[in-house]
Amino acid sequence: MARIRSKKILIIGAGPTQVGRDTESEAAAIQIIKNFAEAGRNLYYVTNDANSIIPQLKYDVEFLVDDLTVNSLIQILRENDIDIILPVVGNTVALQLCEQLNESEVLKELNIRTMGVTTTTIHNINNPELMNKVLRHIKEPTIPTTVVETANSAIKFAKRVGFPVLIKPIASLTKTNRIKCDNEHQLVEMLEPAFKVSTTNQIAVEKSVVGYKEVEMTVIRDAEGSKLLINGAENFNPIGVHSGDSIIFSPTQTLTDIEFQSLRTAALKIAEVLKIKGVCHVQFALDPTDGKHFVTRVNPFFDRTSAFAARATGYPIANVVSKILLGQSLREIELSGVQKHDSLALIEPAMDHVAVRFPTWSFASFKNADQELNTKMKSTGAVMSFGRSAEEALQKAIRSVDSTTTAEQAALDESELSEAQLINVLIHARAGEVYYLLEALRRGYTVDELAEMTHIDAFYFYKLRHLVKLERQLREHHFDADVLKEAKYFGFGDTQIAHLWQVRSDQVREFRIKQAKVFATYKGVEPTAGEFPYLTNTYYSTFEDEDEAIRTVGKKILVLGTANSQVGTNSAAEYTTFQTIKRCQDLGYKVILINNNPNALTFVPDLADKVYLEPLTVENCLNIIHQEKPDKIVAQGKWEIVSQLVLRGVEIDQLPLSRTTRSENIDADYMAVVSEINGQANLFGVIGINDENMFVPIEASPKIKRQFKAVVMEECKNLTANGIYSIILRKNDDLLEVSSSVPMAIQDLPFLSYVLNQDFAGMITEIILTGAFQIKNYPMMGAKYRYTHVYPYDQFGIKQPQNTPFSLAIGAKFLSN
Numbered sequence: 152m153a154r155i156r157s158k159k160i161l162i163i164g165a166g167p168t169q170v171g172r173d174t175e176s177e178a179a180a181i182q183i184i185k186n187f188a189e190a191g192r193n194l195y196y197v198t199n200d201a202n203s204i205i206p207q208l209k210y211d212v213e214f215l216v217d218d219l220t221v222n223s224l225i226q227i228l229r230e231n232d233i234d235i236i237l238p239v240v241g242n243t244v245a246l247q248l249c250e251q252l253n254e255s256e257v258l259k260e261l262n263i264r265t266m267g268v269t270t271t272t273i274h275n276i277n278n279p280e281l282m283n284k285v286l287r288h289i290k291e292p293t294i295p296t297t298v299v300e301t302a303n304s305a306i307k308f309a310k311r312v313g314f315p316v317l318i319k320p321i322a323s324l325t326k327t328n329r330i331k332c333d334n335e336h337q338l339v340e341m342l343e344p345a346f347k348v349s350t351t352n353q354i355a356v357e358k359s360v361v362g363y364k365e366v367e368m369t370v371i372r373d374a375e376g377s378k379l380l381i382n383g384a385e386n387f388n389p390i391g392v393h394s395g396d397s398i399i400f401s402p403t404q405t406l407t408d409i410e411f412q413s414l415r416t417a418a419l420k421i422a423e424v425l426k427i428k429g430v431c432h433v434q435f436a437l438d439p440t441d442g443k444h445f446v447t448r449v450n451p452f453f454d455r456t457s458a459f460a461a462r463a464t465g466y467p468i469a470n471v472v473s474k475i476l477l478g479q480s481l482r483e484i485e486l487s488g489v490q491k492h493d494s495l496a497l498i499e500p501a502m503d504h505v506a507v508r509f510p511t512w513s514f515a516s517f518k519n520a521d522q523e524l525n526t527k528m529k530s531t532g533a534v535m536s537f538g539r540s541a542e543e544a545l546q547k548a549i550r551s552v553d554s555t556t557t558a559e560q561a562a563l564d565e566s567e568l569s570e571a572q573l574i575n576v577l578i579h580a581r582a583g584e585v586y587y588l589l590e591a592l593r594r595g596y597t598v599d600e601l602a603e604m605t606h607i608d609a610f611y612f613y614k615l616r617h618l619v620k621l622e623r624q625l626r627e628h629h630f631d632a633d634v635l636k637e638a639k640y641f642g643f644g645d646t647q648i649a650h651l652w653q654v655r656s657d658q659v660r661e662f663r664i665k666q667a668k669v670f671a672t673y674k675g676v677e678p679t680a681g682e683f684p685y686l687t688n689t690y691y692s693t694f695e696d697e698d699e700a701i702r703t704v705g706k707k708i709l710v711l712g713t714a715n716s717q718v719g720t721n722s723a724a725e726y727t728t729f730q731t732i733k734r735c736q737d738l739g740y741k742v743i744l745i746n747n748n749p750n751a752l753t754f755v756p757d758l759a760d761k762v763y764l765e766p767l768t769v770e771n772c773l774n775i776i777h778q779e780k781p782d783k784i785v786a787q788g789k790w791e792i793v794s795q796l797v798l799r800g801v802e803i804d805q806l807p808l809s810r811t812t813r814s815e816n817i818d819a820d821y822m823a824v825v826s827e828i829n830g831q832a833n834l835f836g837v838i839g840i841n842d843e844n845m846f847v848p849i850e851a852s853p854k855i856k857r858q859f860k861a862v863v864m865e866e867c868k869n870l871t872a873n874g875i876y877s878i879i880l881r882k883n884d885d886l887l888e889v890s891s892s893v894p895m896a897i898q899d900l901p902f903l904s905y906v907l908n909q910d911f912a913g914m915i916t917e918i919i920l921t922g923a924f925q926i927k928n929y930p931m932m933g934a935k936y937r938y939t940h941v942y943p944y945d946q947f948g949i950k951q952p953q954n955t956p957f958s959l960a961i962g963a964k965f966l967s968n
Contacts, residue, residue, distance in 0.1 A: 158192070158193065158234040158235055159193045159195065159231060159232055159233050159234050159235070160187065160192055160193060160194055160195065160233070160234070160235045160236075160237055160266070161195045161196075161197060161224075161227065161228070161231070161233045161235070161236050161237065162180060162183070162184070162194065162195065162196045162197070162212075162237045162240060162241075163197055163198075163219070163224070163236065163237070163238050163240075163241035163244070163245035163248060163249075164176065164177070164180065164196060164197060164198030164199075164200060164203065164205070164219075164240065164241055164245075165177070165198070165200070165240065165241045165242040165244050165245065166198060166199055166200055166219050166241075166242075166244050166964065167199065167200045167201065167202065167722075167941045167962035167963055167964040168200070168202065168716065168721055168722040168941070168961060168962035169941055169943065169946070169961055169962055170528055170529065170530070170531055170943045170946040170947075170961065171328075171395055171528045171946070172242055172455075173455065173532065173533070173716045173722065173748070173750035174716070174722050174725050174750050174751065174752045175453060175454065175455050175457075175458035175749075175750035176240050176241065176242050176453055176454075177200070177203060177204055177205070177240070177752060178453075178458065178469070178750065178751065178752050178754065178755055179239075179240045179453035179457075179458075179468075179469040179472075180196065180205065180240040181204065181205070181208065181752065181755050182467075182469035182470050182473055182755060182756070183237070183240060183469060183472070183473045183476070184196065184205070184208060184210050184212050185208075185210055185473075186470065186473035186474060186477065187473065187476075187477065188210035188211050188212060189210075190477050192477075194210075194211065194212040194213065195212070195213045195215055195227070195231060195233065196212050196213070196214055196215065197215040197216075197217055197219070197223075197224070197227060198215075198216070198219070199216065199217065199218055199219055199964045199965045199966075200722075200962070200963075200964060200965075201901060201902045201905075201938045201963035201964050201965050202721070202722040202723045202726050202901040202902075202962065202963050203901070204725075204726050204729055204730075204752055204901075206905055207726075207729075207730060207904070207910060213231075215227060216934075216936065216965045217965075217967075218967045219241075219244055219248060220248075221248055221251040221252060221255065223967075224248055224252060225252070225255070225257050228252075228257065228261055228263060229261070233261070233263055234262075234263060234264075235263065235264055235265070235266050236249060236252075236258075236263060236264075236265050236266065237265075237266045237267060237476070238265060238266075238267070238268065238273075238452065239266075239267040239268060239429055239430070239451065239452040239453060239472070240452070240453055241452065242452060242453075242454060243450075243452075245452070246268075246273050246276065246277065246451075246452065247277065247322055247323070247350075249265055249270060249273050250270075250273050250274060250277050250322060251322070251350070253270040253273070253274065258270065266428075266476055267427070267428050267429045267451070267452075267472075267476055268425070268427060268428070268429070268451040268452070269425075269426060272425045272426065272427070272451065275425070276425075276449055276451065277321065277322055278298060278321065278355075279296045279297075279298060279355040279357065280296060280297065280298050280355075282449065283296055285424060285425070286421075286446055288424065289420045289421070289424050291417055291420065291421070291446055292443065292444065292445055293445065293446070294357050294358050294360060294436070294445045294447070295312045295357065295358040296355060296356070296357040296358070297355070297356055297357075298321060298353050298354070298355050298356075299353065299354055299356055300352060300353055300354075302339065302342045302343075302346075305318065305338060305342055305354060305356050306335060306338060306339070308356050309332070309335070309338055309356060310335075312358040313358070314332065314333055314334055314335070314338075314359075315331055315332060315333045315334075315359040315361060316331075316332055316338065316356055316357060316358060316359055317329040317330065317331055317332070317356070317357050317358075317359050317526065318330050318332060318338070318341060318342065318345055318354050318355065318356050318357075319345070319354065319355045320345045320346070320348045320349035320353075320354055320355075321349050321350075321351050321353035321354060321355055322349060322350045322351045322353070323348045323349055323350065328393060328526050328527045328528055329357075329526045330345065330526060330527065331359060331361065331391065331525060331526050342354065359391075360390050360436040360438075360445055360447070361389070361390050361391035362389050362390065362391060362606045363389060363390045363436035363437055363438055363439065363445075364385070364386070364389055364390075364405070364406075364436070364437040364438075364439055364608065365385075365386035365388070365389060365390045365394055365397070365434065365435070365436060365437075365447075366383065366384070366385050366386070366403060366406065366414055366434070366435045366437050366444075367383070367384045367385075367386070367394065367399075367432060367433070367434050367435070367456050368380060368382075368383050368384075368414055368415060368417075368418035368432070368433045368434075368435070369381045369382045369383075369384075369430065369431070369432050369433075369456060369457050369460040369468075370418045370419055370422050370430070370431050370432075370433070371422075371429065371430055371431075371468065371471060371472065371475070371481070372419075372422040372423065372427045372428065372429070372431065372475075373428065373475045373479075373480045373481045374428050374475065374478070374480065375480045375481075375482075376423060377480060377481045377482065377497065378419045378422055378423060379481065379497060379498075379499045380415050380418065380419065380499050381430075381457075381460050381461075381464060381466050381468060381499070381500055382401055382402075382459075382460035382463055382464050382466075382500065383401065383402055383403045383406075383411060383414070383415065384399050384400065384401040384402075384403065384456065384459065384460070384463070384508075385399070385400050385401070385403040385404055385405065385406065386398070386399055387399070387400065387585075387607060387611060388524070388580060388584075388605075388607060389439075389606040389607065390436050390447070391525065391526065391580075391606075392524045392525065392526075392580055393524070393525070393526055393527060393528040393529075394434065394456075395455065395510065395528040395530055395533075396510050396524050396528055396529055396530045396582075397510070398507060398508070398509055398510070398545070398548070398585065399459065399507065399508040400505065400506070400507055400541060400544075401459070401460070401463045401464075401502070401505070401506045401507075402502050402505070404505075404541060404608075404610055404611075405608045405610045405611075406437070407442065409442065410437060410442045410444075413442070413444065414435050414437070414444060417433070417435070417444065417446065418431070418433040421433055421446065421449060425449070425451065427451050428475055428476060429451070429472040429475055429476060430451070430452070430453060430457050430468055430472050431449065431450070431451045432448075432449075432450040432451075432454055432456045432457050432460075433446060433448070433449050433450075434446070434447045434448035434449075434450075434456075435447060439608070453468075453469065453472075455508075455533070455749070455750055458749055458750050459506070459508050459535065459749045462506070462535055462676075462749050462754060462764065463502065463506035463535075463676075464500035464502060464676075464678050465488075465500070465675075465676040465677040465678045465687060465689060466500045466678040467486065467487075467756050469756075470756060471484055471486075471496055481496045481497045482496070482497055484496035486678075487686075487756075487757070488677060488685045488686045488687055489683065489684075489685060495678075495679070495683065498678075498679070500678035500679070500680075501678070501679060501680035501682065502680055503674075503680040503681060504537050504538065504539060504544070504674065504676070504691070505537070505538050505539070505540060505541050505543070505544040506535065506536070506537050506544060507535065507536050507537075507538075507541075507544040507545055507547075507548040508533050508534075508535050508548075508749050509533060509534050509535070509536070509545075509548035509549065509551065509552070510530035510532075510533050510582075511530060511531065511532040511533060511534060511552055511715040511716075511717075512529070512530055512531060512582045512583070513531040513532075513717065513718045513943070513961075514582055516718055516958075516959055517943070517944075517947055517949065517959070519949050520947035520948070520949055521947070521948055522581045522582040523579050523580070523581050524580040524581055524582065524584065527946065527948075528946065529582065529946060529947060530582075531716060531717065531718060531943060531961055532715035532716035532717060532748065533715055533716075533748065533749055533750065534548060534551035534552060534714060534715045534747045534748065534749075534766070535548070535551070535747050535748070535749035535764065536548040536551050536691070536747065536764075536765075536766065537674075537676065537691035537693075537764060538642055538691075538693060539640075539674075539693050539695065540640075540641060540642075541611075541614050542614050542617055542618055542641040542642055543640065543641050543642035543693065544642070545585075545614065545618075545642065546618065546641065546642025546643055546644070546647075547642050547644075547765075547766055549585065550644045550646070550647065550766050550768055551714070551715075551747050551766035551767070551768075552715070565586050565587050565589075565590035566590060568587075568590070570594075573587065573590065573591060573594070574604075577591055577601065577604050577605060578604055578605075580605065585615075588601065588605070588607075588612070588615055589615055589618065589619060592612070592615055592616050592619045593619055593622075598612040598613060598616060617641070618641065618642075621637065621638050621641055621643065622651060624637075624638070625638055625643070625648055625651040625652065626651050626652075629652045629654075630652070630662055630666075632666065632667035632668075632669070635648065635659075635662070635663060635667050635669060636667060636669050636694070639663070639669055639694040640693075640694045640695075644766070644768060644770055645659040645660050645663065645769075645770045646659075646768065646769070646770065656769065656770070657799070660770065660773070669694060670694075671692040671693070671694060671771075671774040671778075672692065672693060672694065672695050672696065672697060672698040672699075673690040673691065673692055673693075673698055673699055673700035673763075673778065674690060674691055674692075674693055674695075674699050674700075675687040675689065675690055675699045675700070676689040676690065676691060676764065677689075688757075688759070688760065688761050688762055689761075689762045689763075689764060690761070690762070690763050690764070691763070691764050691765060692763075692765055692771065692774060700761075700778065702778065702779055702780065703741055703743060703760065703761055703779055705741050706739055706740050706741065706782055707740060707741040707742070707743055707760075707779065707781050707782055708735050708740040708741070708742055708743070708781055708782060708783045708784070708785060708920075709743045709744075709745065709775065709776065709779060709781040709783070709784045709785070710728065710731060710732055710735065710742055710743070710744050710745075710759070710784075710785055710786075711745060711767065711772070711784065711785070711786040711787075711792065711793070711803075712728055712744055712745055712746025712747070712748065712751065712753055712767065713725055713727075713728055713746070713748065713751075713787065714746065714747055714748055714767045715747075715748055716748060716750070716961075718943070718958070718959050718960060718961050719898065719957075719958045719959070719960065720787075720897045720898060721898070721960060721961050721962050721963075722962060723897050723898050723899075723900055723901050723963070724787060724897050725748070725751055725752045725753060726752070726900070726901045726912070727787055727806075727808070727897055727900055727901075727912045728744075728746075728751075728752075728753050728787065729752045729753055729755075729758070729912075730910060730912035730913045730916070731785060731787075731806070731912055731913070731916045732744065732753060732758055732759055733758075733913060734910070734912070734913035734914075734916040734917055735785070735916060735920070736760075737913070738917065738920060738921065740782070740783070741760040741761070742758075742759045742760050742761075743759065743760065743761045743762075743763070743775070743779055743781060744758075744759035744761070744762050744763070745762075745763045745765050745767060745771070745772065745775055746762070746763075746764065746767070747764055747765060747766055747767060761779075763775050767792050768792070769792065769795045769796060769799065772792065772796055772801075773796070773799070773801075776801065783802075783804055783920065784796075784801065784802065784803045784804065785803070785804045785805075785806065785916065785919070785920070786803050786804075786805055786806065787805075787806050787808055787897060788805060788806060788807070788808045788809065788894075788897070789805055793805060804919045804920060805919070806912075806915050806916060806919055807872060807873070807874035807875075807894045807915065807919070808894055808895055808896065808897050808900070808915065809893055809894045809895065809896040809897065818881050818890065819840055819841075819879045819880065819881050819890050820839070820840065820841070820851075820880060820881050820882050821837050821838065821839060821840060821849060821851070821859075821879075821880040821881075821887075822837070822838045822839075822840050822845065822877050822878065822879055822880070823836075823837045823838075823859065823863045823877070823878040823880060824836055824837075824838065824875065824876070824877060824878075824895070824903055824907060824911075825863060825867055825870075825875070825876050825878060826874070826875050826876075826914070826918075826924075826926060827867055827870040827871075827872070827873060827874060827876060828873050828918060828923065828924055828926070829873065829922070829923065831926075832864055832867035832868075832870070833926045833928070834859075834860060834863050834864070835907045835909060835928065836906075836907045836931050837849055837859055837863075837880075838903065838906070839851075840879075842954060843939055843940070844937050844938060844939045844966065845899070845902060845903075845937070845938045846935070846936065846937040846938065847906045847931065847932070847935065847936050848931075848935065851882075852885070854885050855882060855885065855887055858886070858887040859880075859887065862880065862887045862888075862889065863878055863880075866878050866889045866892055869892065870892060873918050873919070873922070874894055874895075874915060874918065875894070875895045875911050875914065875915055875918075876892055876893065876894060876895060877892070877893055877894075877895050877896065877899065878891075878892045879891045879892070879893070895911060895915075898957060898960065898963070900912060901963070902936075902938045902963065905932065905936075906931060906932045906936050907929075907931055907932075908929035908930065908931060908932060909929065936965060937965065937966040937967075938963060938964075938965060938966070939963065939964060939966050940955070940957055940960035940962070940963055941960060941961055941962035941963060941964055942955055942959060942960055942961060943959075943961045
């Protein structure tokens with residue numbers, strides 16, 4: 152009997168991190184690869200993300216480095232005899248590529264099908280007019296929309312439906328957002344660049360619903376047609392501010408039950424008519440005056456909203472979707488945390504807490520960027536927090552902002568604004584908006600005035616007004632135990648209270664613990680809200696009586712996560728933390744993680760033994776250290792929170808990594824990567840470098856090549872501390888000279904790990920924790936690879952300068968050779 156060949160599945164990655172896309176796609180990819188590999192599937196994964204964690208996984212998957220273009224994919228499909236394409240972890244990039252592959256008819260020629268979402272659905276989603284036909288078929292209201300191929304057609308449509316309108320390029324391979332045009336002049340100005348990035352020379356034009364509430368529903372559907380709502384989330388800002396730049400609350404805060412059920416029903420209907428097998432995120436515009444709604448976006452793939460939904464509810468979306476894609480139905484899927492229930496995967500999650508996603512910015516590093524918020528996303532990261540009330544969750548989100556970027560959240564000092572300036576920033580939303588809203592309430596603006604100026608629901612201003620009232624009570628009652636207790640219950644941090652009392656935060660902490668007897672307690676995050684017995688490993692703090700977290704037993708280590716994605720370290724920091732956790736476990740530790748990035752790789756279920764989704768502040772870290780009493784604490788390099796904890800006597804094993812960058816703007820040609828362990832030096836390899844890129848193989852004469860080992864080993868004699876180092880080298884005619892020697896930069900670590908065939912993050916972790924490591928040299932990757940940085944200048948609408956500092960990069964990618 153002939154042997155049947157195993158189906159080959161190509162997973163398309165999302166590419167490098169950038170504004171609008173963090174590591175949420177790779178986090179989902181990890182879980183899908185794990186489940187597929189354990190089921191014996193034949194897997195390929197393609198991306199040009201130089202910070203991808205996939206090559207470090209222990210699962211059987213072939214990692215392909217290539218441009219994410221239709222021509223590159225066609226070659227991959229042919230060379231590897233691919234049978235199935237899985238686009239759902241590739242964000243909009245993968246869907247656009249599948250659309251182009253289908254149009255080229257190569258899928259039909261090679262008999263290749265897509266998994267999770269059909270090519271028909273992809274085609275409908277990519278064309279607003281076709282999507283509107285689908286929506287009308289299921290009796291869902293549609294926004295007046297058209298697709299045009301000329302500027303005149305766009306102008307004619309806009310005049311017919313009335314300004315403002317939104318435009319968006321069709322089939323754009325770059326990350327694009329809807330652009331709001333308030334008049335004909337703006338429309339004409341924006342049409343030309345929009346046409347240029349459309350691969351079909353088409354633009355979608357639609358009537359604007361700016362000012363409506365923006366609500367997001369995340370649903371799951373299996374092949375049998377069983378469907379459930381995972382999460383509903385509500386944007387703080389109305390439509391007109393990109394949802395990635397808005398604060399997000401879950402569960403929804405201001406919807407009536409009729410409105411909520413209407414949107415839930417619509418989302419489930421959409422998943423059904425599109426025959427989704429997996430996750431689907433649907434965005435709605437909800438008219439606050441009459442409760443009517445429009446569908447504004449359908450994403451049948453993993454994105455930041457589905458990542459937030461998974462964290463907010465504790466429902467393991469990616470694991471469940473993996474099993475759906477493998478052929479299981481929701482009624483057959485078992486969730487690992489369930490203790491007593493046969494079909495919990497079919498039960499819609501319930502929440503007994505409020506979750507908040509809060510955008511973070513990098514405008515202090517980009518002085519000329521326009522900080523006004525509109526339909527073009529500008530935040531470079533996000534943090535997440537939990538609370539028992541909207542106030543607590545919001546306050547924890549505000550203080551979740553990493554102390555190294557706090558100054559970037561509000562570029563203007565709100566307390567110094569004149570009345571006219573304040574009114575201007577209230578009407579024209581800008582980065583750090585919540586700080587200006589709080590200041591307006593402090594100055595006596597009423598809820599109705601602010602709701603009218605901002606179109607933000609009055610509900611949120613009542614919550615903010617409550618926080619301002621608590622501020623006032625704290626200012627008037629220093630070291631009052633009752634006032635302190637109420638403030639802590641609604642999310643005020645020790646540092647915030649210290650500012651209001653004009654004392655040091657350590658004094659507040661001492662009073663809170665020793666005299667007021669106010670202690671943090673911890674609640675579990677799981678999808679049944681206590682309805683069924685459920686073993687969770689994820690917790691958040693609050694200030695109630697019952698504590699649900701039990702101290703971890705055994706040899707344990709606390710790993711400080713990296714918080715929100717930042718320019719500079721960007722997704723390489725998450726990569727490093729992921730590998731650190733794995734190595735700690737290999738060394739016999741139970742890993743306790745504290746992190747608060749909703750898109751983090753390190754929130755993959757079952758990676759860490761216990762997770763505290765908490766602000767990375769001194770207070771929260773000290774509370775967790777007191778709760779868990781870890782044997783060791785480890786962190787990446789020396790950054791603000793590490794320094795503050797060390798000042799308070801906390802012993803932290805700091806991975807000797809540079810949190811800035813490798814040497815830049817110097818005369819350099821090569822980088823040698825070496826280890827120094829207890830006086831023993833080892834050369835892993837040499838990389839070529841220039842002003843913009845790193846690359847292998849190196850370009851050097853035989854005479855230069857013969858000098859590498861001797862020059863590098865001589866320089867290693869000057870390295871006194873254990874670690875992994877980058878030795879920067881330059882040519883001086885036929886001589887090789889050392890420019891500098893620095894600890895390996897976090898930013899460079901993923902690329903160097905890949906091309907040198909090493910796990911440098913794990914290696915550094917073991918060296919620091921044990922004082923030793925058995926070096927194994929592996930052959931370098933044989934292919935040509937070139938690495939370059941990705942910057943957010945285009946998204947910020949400013950020109951990228953020459954010799955851009957690497958510290959401003961938001962991601963990294965492989966370049967084609």
